[in-house]
Amino acid sequence: MEDRIRSNNPRSFRANKNLYFMMAPFLIIFFTFTILPVLTSIFFSFTNWNVLQPPIFLGLENYRRLFLDDPQFMQAIRNTFHFAVIIGPVGYLLSFLMAWVINELTPKLRAFFTIVFYAPSIGGGTFMVFGFLFSPDPHGWFNAFLLNLGVIDSPILFNQDPVWMRTVVIIVSLWMSLGFGFLSFVAGLQTIDRTQYEAGAIDGIRSRWQELWYITLPNMKPQMMFGAILSITGSLGIGAVPAALMGMPSPGYATHTLDNHLNDFGSIRMEMGYASAIAVFMFVLMIGANALVQKFIRIVGT
Amino acid sequence: MAQTAQQAPKPGSMSGPTQLKFGATPPKKDRHKGSRSWLSRILGGTGARSNRTVWGNFMMILFLCVMASLFLIPVVMIINNAFKPLHELLIIPPHIFVRNPTLRNFQDLGPIFANTLVPFSRYLFNSLFIVALGCIGQIFFASMAAYPLAKYEFPGVHLINRLIVLSLMFSGAVTAIPNFVIVSALGFIDTYFAVIIPVFAQTLGLYLMRNFMGQVYSSVIESAAIDGAGEFRTLWTVVMPAVKPAWITLIIFSFQSMWGVTGGAFLYNEALKPLNAALGQITAAGLARIGVGSAIGLIMFMVPLVIFIIMQSNVVETMNSSGMKD
Numbered sequence: 368m369e370d371r372i373r374s375n376n377p378r379s380f381r382a383n384k385n386l387y388f389m390m391a392p393f394l395i396i397f398f399t400f401t402i403l404p405v406l407t408s409i410f411f412s413f414t415n416w417n418v419l420q421p422p423i424f425l426g427l428e429n430y431r432r433l434f435l436d437d438p439q440f441m442q443a444i445r446n447t448f449h450f451a452v453i454i455g456p457v458g459y460l461l462s463f464l465m466a467w468v469i470n471e472l473t474p475k476l477r478a479f480f481t482i483v484f485y486a487p488s489i490g491g492g493t494f495m496v497f498g499f500l501f502s503p504d505p506h507g508w509f510n511a512f513l514l515n516l517g518v519i520d521s522p523i524l525f526n527q528d529p530v531w532m533r534t535v536v537i538i539v540s541l542w543m544s545l546g547f548g549f550l551s552f553v554a555g556l557q558t559i560d561r562t563q564y565e566a567g568a569i570d571g572i573r574s575r576w577q578e579l580w581y582i583t584l585p586n587m588k589p590q591m592m593f594g595a596i597l598s599i600t601g602s603l604g605i606g607a608v609p610a611a612l613m614g615m616p617s618p619g620y621a622t623h624t625l626d627n628h629l630n631d632f633g634s635i636r637m638e639m640g641y642a643s644a645i646a647v648f649m650f651v652l653m654i655g656a657n658a659l660v661q662k663f664i665r666i667v668g669t
Numbered sequence: 670m671a672q673t674a675q676q677a678p679k680p681g682s683m684s685g686p687t688q689l690k691f692g693a694t695p696p697k698k699d700r701h702k703g704s705r706s707w708l709s710r711i712l713g714g715t716g717a718r719s720n721r722t723v724w725g726n727f728m729m730i731l732f733l734c735v736m737a738s739l740f741l742i743p744v745v746m747i748i749n750n751a752f753k754p755l756h757e758l759l760i761i762p763p764h765i766f767v768r769n770p771t772l773r774n775f776q777d778l779g780p781i782f783a784n785t786l787v788p789f790s791r792y793l794f795n796s797l798f799i800v801a802l803g804c805i806g807q808i809f810f811a812s813m814a815a816y817p818l819a820k821y822e823f824p825g826v827h828l829i830n831r832l833i834v835l836s837l838m839f840s841g842a843v844t845a846i847p848n849f850v851i852v853s854a855l856g857f858i859d860t861y862f863a864v865i866i867p868v869f870a871q872t873l874g875l876y877l878m879r880n881f882m883g884q885v886y887s888s889v890i891e892s893a894a895i896d897g898a899g900e901f902r903t904l905w906t907v908v909m910p911a912v913k914p915a916w917i918t919l920i921i922f923s924f925q926s927m928w929g930v931t932g933g934a935f936l937y938n939e940a941l942k943p944l945n946a947a948l949g950q951i952t953a954a955g956l957a958r959i960g961v962g963s964a965i966g967l968i969m970f971m972v973p974l975v976i977f978i979i980m981q982s983n984v985v986e987t988m989n990s991s992g993m994k995d
Contacts, residue, residue: 370883370886370887371820371821371822371887372820372821372822372887372890372891373822373887377822377823377824378824379824380823380824383817383821383823383824385899385900385901386817386821386823386900387817387823389813389814389816389817389900389901389904390813390814390817390818390829392810392813392814392869393810393811393813393814393869393870393875394814394829394870395870396810396866396867396869396870397833397836397870397872397875399851399855399870400848400851400852400866400867400870401836401844401870401872402832402836403847403851404844404847404848404851405836405839405844407844407847408839408843408844408847411843411847418846465736468729468732468733469733471729478978478981478982480733480737481981482974482977482978482981483737483740483741484736484737484740485977486740486741486744486974486977487740487743487744489925489970489973489974489977490743490744490747490966490969490970493743493744493747494743495743496742496743496746499762499763502762506761506762507762508762511762542739542740545740547873547918547922550918550921550922551877551915551918553914553918554881554914554915554917554918555881555914557914558881558884558911558912558914558915575725586884589880589881589883589884590880590881592880593876593877593880596834596837596838596876597873599838600837600838604840626840626842629840629842629843630842633842633843634842639843639846642842642843643843645840645843646839646840646842646843646844649838649840650835650838650839650840653838654835654838657834657838
């Protein structure tokens with residue numbers, strides 16, 4: 368499946384020393400600032416560590432506590448799944464759909480719409496505008512609108528009612544989903560060779576949808592895998608949006624996610640060993656999700 | 670490059686198409702210019718469009734416009750807020766559009782920066798230095814590592830590829846402290862290195878480059894090798910031009926993340942802090958500085974936006990100059 372260059376000696380280190388030389392700067396920095404911290408964090412997940420004193424080895428105690436003695440953690444798992452199952456796939460498909468639709472336009476319009484859809488991702492806190500939209504007081508945009516229409520007679524408590532809290536988080540997260548994954552889709556669609564479409568038209572491709580399935584999607588697999596990783600880490604790692612909109616911790620833990628729980632123990636309670644155990648759990652969760660999604664992507668276009 | 674045009678891939682073929690962009694002119698076809706509606710003339714991006722219906726085109730434009738207006742609200746609000754007088758900023762519920770525009774918020778920035786410990790120009794220099802070096806370094810090192818990982822077979826290639834994907838899935842919140850320990854053990858605290866060097870090996874950028882490079886045909890690379898180019902030269906002369914949309918996307922992304930750097934736990938010397946940190950100190954006063962705060966919000970938003978617009982129109986130009994245009 369992969370189109371790799373056949374070197375004379377693919378099993379020898381020495382024959383490929385040029386390649387190692389090219390990768391060396393990246394790999395050294397990657398090992399120092401990524402692999403090493405991850406490995407130490409995995410080690411800390413078996414300890415009790417308050418950052419100030421040396422860690423005390425606990426074995427599997429942190430994990431036992433997580434699954435048997437921490438009702439908020441269970442709540443966080445439920446909430447995270449609830450969010451991820453909707454935000455992950457819908458956000459991913461929305462990113463692809465928008466990139467695909469934009470790609471049909473003339474170059475100038477394409478650049479314009481790419482900028483429009485990506486612009487909210489440039490400003491870090493742009494989603495705070497939803498704070499006004501879903502403000503729970505009667506003057507909040509949405510409440511005022513519904514009150515004027517007479518649809519409701521008392522304002523909706525967007526930040527108190529668990530069902531509304533989760534709905535608002537999902538709406539805002541979906542609105543934010545056209546980020547870097549969307550940009551990589553736009554870029555990926557640009558590299559598809561146009562003559563393939565002409566050849567396809569001659570070969571009897573009749574509709575937009577056939578063209579999408581038989582030409583566009585098979586050419587987009589690398590970008591789809593890239594976007595999938597971003598969607599998985601973004602949706603299972605959701606935390607900033609609920610914390611900013613609903614508070615940390617949220618009322619009744621109604622929008623408490625794994626990432627919120629991790630931050631609670633990591634940066635507020637300074638139980639770094641326990642926080643590391645949560646991180647390891649999220650890590651395993653994402654690896655599983657990724658394996659599943661990659662399997663789906665392989666089927667596409669066949 | 671001429672021979673590459675002959676092996677036009679079959680529709681649905683798995684391998685990437687990138688190489689055909691060079692010099693391959695698309696066959697001129699009868700586009701039925703006269704009979705095309707204005708809609709299909711706008712929607713002319715991808716070549717032969719005989720399989721497009723007018724109804725479908727119309728729905729697409731409608732869909733795009735509705736979505737665009739939804740996405741633009743916060744952007745419009747950031748721009749308008751910067752020009753609102755104080756009483757309009759504090760009104761509840763807030764208006765999207767400004768009623769009595771003023772430049773007061775920007776003028777108020779002057780006295781504030783006149784009294785800072787370090788002059789404004791120093792903050793600006795720090796920001797530009799960190800952003801420029803960070804972006805260039807990230808793209809340079811990521812491309813150099815991505816190319817062998819995408820296109821060659823050597824001992825360890827699959828292991829490294831797997832490690833890179835895995836590393837994207839570990840929460841940054843718990844690695845922050847081990848990371849800090851490493852940065853300080855290397856003596857990087859209170860130097861630019863602390864915020865620049867780790868960025869050189871950001872895995873997301875490498876992963877993006879690797880995935881795009883995997884689509885460049887090996888035959889193109891091999892023909893460059895026959896001409897006597899080494900791996901390093903082939904990368905910069907053959908592979909990089911083919912994946913231009915990828916590194917332009919990466920420039921946008923890394924500029925944006927470097928522009929957001931505050932130095933946080935790593936930079937304590939005021940003379941080394943970037944603009945973002947200084948502006949963060951000003952807006953930290955909250956309600957008391959809400960006027961200048963909104964002006965700062967606009968400035969911090971506009972810089973990456975301008976870079977984004979320049980880069981994005983560059984992608985379009987590339988495609989025009991490589992024979993894709995009508």
